[in-house]
Amino acid sequence: MNEEDWVELLREAHGEPIDPAHYAAVRARVLAELGRERRPLWRWTWVRGLAAAVAVVAVMVAVTLIPRPKPVERGAPTAFVGPAPTVSVGPPAFLVYGPATPMIAVRTPIPVRRRPRALAQARQEGRPGGLPHQEPVVIKLLTDDPNVVIYWIGA
Amino acid sequence: MKTLALEAMFDAVDRRAGDLASFDQTMRQYERLVLATALRLLGNLEDAQDASQEVFLRLYRNLRKLETEDHVRAWLYRVTVNVCHDAHRRRKPTAPVEEADAVAAADPPDAEDRRRALMLSLRRLSEKERAAVVLRDLEGLSTEEVARALGSREATVRSQISQARAKMREFLERYFRRRL
Numbered sequence: 001m002n003e004e005d006w007v008e009l010l011r012e013a014h015g016e017p018i019d020p021a022h023y024a025a026v027r028a029r030v031l032a033e034l035g036r037e038r039r040p041l042w043r044w045t046w047v048r049g050l051a052a053a054v055a056v057v058a059v060m061v062a063v064t065l066i067p068r069p070k071p072v073e074r075g076a077p078t079a080f081v082g083p084a085p086t087v088s089v090g091p092p093a094f095l096v097y098g099p100a101t102p103m104i105a106v107r108t109p110i111p112v113r114r115r116p117r118a119l120a121q122a123r124q125e126g127r128p129g130g131l132p133h134q135e136p137v138v139i140k141l142l143t144d145d146p147n148v149v150i151y152w153i154g155a
Numbered sequence: 156m157k158t159l160a161l162e163a164m165f166d167a168v169d170r171r172a173g174d175l176a177s178f179d180q181t182m183r184q185y186e187r188l189v190l191a192t193a194l195r196l197l198g199n200l201e202d203a204q205d206a207s208q209e210v211f212l213r214l215y216r217n218l219r220k221l222e223t224e225d226h227v228r229a230w231l232y233r234v235t236v237n238v239c240h241d242a243h244r245r246r247k248p249t250a251p252v253e254e255a256d257a258v259a260a261a262d263p264p265d266a267e268d269r270r271r272a273l274m275l276s277l278r279r280l281s282e283k284e285r286a287a288v289v290l291r292d293l294e295g296l297s298t299e300e301v302a303r304a305l306g307s308r309e310a311t312v313r314s315q316i317s318q319a320r321a322k323m324r325e326f327l328e329r330y331f332r333r334r335l
Contacts, residue, residue, distance in 0.1 A: 003320060006327045007292050010276070013269035014195060014293040023186045026204050030182060030211045031175055 181218075182211050188228065188294075189235050195289045196239040198278055202246065206238045213238075232296065232304040236286050243282055272330050276323040283307075284319035291316050 141150035189210050193203035213234055214227075221227045277285050283305070290301045291312070298316075302309045 003324060006324060007320075009269055009327075010273045010323075011293055011295075013266070013273040014191065014289075016266060016270065018187070018190060018194070022200060022204060023183075023190060026186065026190060026207045026211070027179060027182050029204075029208045030215070031179060033208070033212060034175055034178070034215060 276326045287315040288319040
């Protein structure tokens with residue numbers, strides 16, 4: 001058997017028909033796969049469109065309904081003008097302030113937003129039979145630094 | 156030059172609606188080319204069907220890029236070889252090649268014997284040799300077409316075919332000498 005013979009032999013073997021069922025199986029699988037690929041495409045388009053619409057509506061609602069916070073008006077910083085405290089020669093633990101020159105607070109009025117509860121309490125205090133006016137509690141704290149004195153004022 | 160059938164096929168794909176029926180006709184036109192080639196390259200029908208499925212899916216996605224029927228055929232051969240190459244890399248190692256001695260019948264080779272001899276001889280080749288000899292000797296492509304399909308030079312293809320034929324001749328002579 002020479003080369004041409006066996007090549008022809010193999011070609012004959014290769015040319016033998018394959019069962020049509022095998023071709024049909026391949027076609028069916030391909031068409032089914034293509035069908036599957038097309039359906040999700042439409043479904044995802046729907047989902048994406050719906051999500052985009054919901055996002056747009058949410059942004060519009062947020063812009064129109066939620067009030068913007070008003071900018072806080074800030075006054076000028078408070079400056080205290082007064083004589084510097086003098087330190088006595090006595091025991092180091094005591095601070096003696098200078099003569100009775102009161103500390104002057106120069107202050108720009110700051111609009112204070114009072115909470116409704118505080119307003120109600122103030123009204124109640126003004127009425128007859130309301131709560132008596134009480135003096136605020138003042139606590140004076142001395143620190144190691146003689147130039148720093150802390151006042152804590154409580155209602 | 157586009158054939159009428161191919162133009163009709165492209166038009167159908169462009170329309171997108173109902174194109175699956177048209178593509179079914181396209182598959183019928185090329186199914187033997189793809190499945191038979193894949194069967195010779197992979198050696199078993201199940202893998203060949205998987206490869207054919209992948210090839211036709213790629214064809215569907217790339218059909219509009221292919222201009223003529225000749226382009227479709229060359230493209231199909233090239234993609235079939237590539238898909239079978241990928242399948243080769245993925246699948247588990249196959250069983251050792253069955254020896255020709257295992258065949259014990261003494262009658263002249265019938266169709267089943269020829270098919271068996273073909274499969275066994277192809278399994279003795281390397282992957283590139285097998286692809287070259289399948290396209291050149293079994294599918295009847297020219298050396299130039301084979302080189303284009305395999306992405307090789309013609310000289311390389313000639314060398315691969317020569318080596319493949321030598322191996323197959325040796326195997327087949329032994330195979331049929333035992334038979335007669």
